[in-house]
Amino acid sequence: MVAGYLRMLGPEHPYTIGTQGNTALMRWTLGDHASASDGIEQARTLMAREVGEDHPWAIGWGLNTTLVRIWTGRQAAAGELGRECAARAATVLGPRHPLAVACRAAYVMTPTTDDPPFQPFEPLVI
Numbered sequence: 775m776v777a778g779y780l781r782m783l784g785p786e787h788p789y790t791i792g793t794q795g796n797t798a799l800m801r802w803t804l805g806d807h808a809s810a811s812d813g814i815e816q817a818r819t820l821m822a823r824e825v826g827e828d829h830p831w832a833i834g835w836g837l838n839t840t841l842v843r844i845w846t847g848r849q850a851a852a853g854e855l856g857r858e859c860a861a862r863a864a865t866v867l868g869p870r871h872p873l874a875v876a877c878r879a880a881y882v883m884t885p886t887t888d889d890p891p892f893q894p895f896e897p898l899v900i
Contacts, residue, residue, distance in 0.1 A: 788831060791820045795835060802842065814842050828866045833859055833873055840880045849885045856881030 776797060779790040795817025802810035818835040825832050836859035843852035860881040863874035 786820070786824055788821060788825050791817055791824060792831065792835075795821070795838070799838065807846065811842050811846055814839055828862060830867065830873055833863045833866070833877065836862070837873070837877050837880055840877075840884070844880070844884055853881070853884045853886070856884050 776790065776793050779787065779793055783790050785791075795814060798810045798813025798817060801813065814835075818832070818839040821829075821835045822832040827833075836855055840852050840856040840859060843849075843855065856877065860874070860877040863871065863877040867874050869875075869878075
């Protein structure tokens, strides 16, 4: 699918960026944490650049990146991004919007120290 979007829409189209990010999230679920983390960070950066920091898609990738930073033990970076995403989502979407609530929850659950890394729940395999 990514190849098709690259061919039809180009590398800077939000669908291409989102699909590349979703592929990175799938790689994370399959245990490829190092390359997945890089792909998720890249999706956040590219999405914000293409649609603007205030767009819900950019805020959503900020949320995804906050969670991955928590899971990889980068609490300080997660806290900073989580605080930014929560504030932006509440301002742009309203404090009761589901994305704003999710961003606030991610920020609140961010550990305050860099050890030990947060352990996410195991994915449900059907």
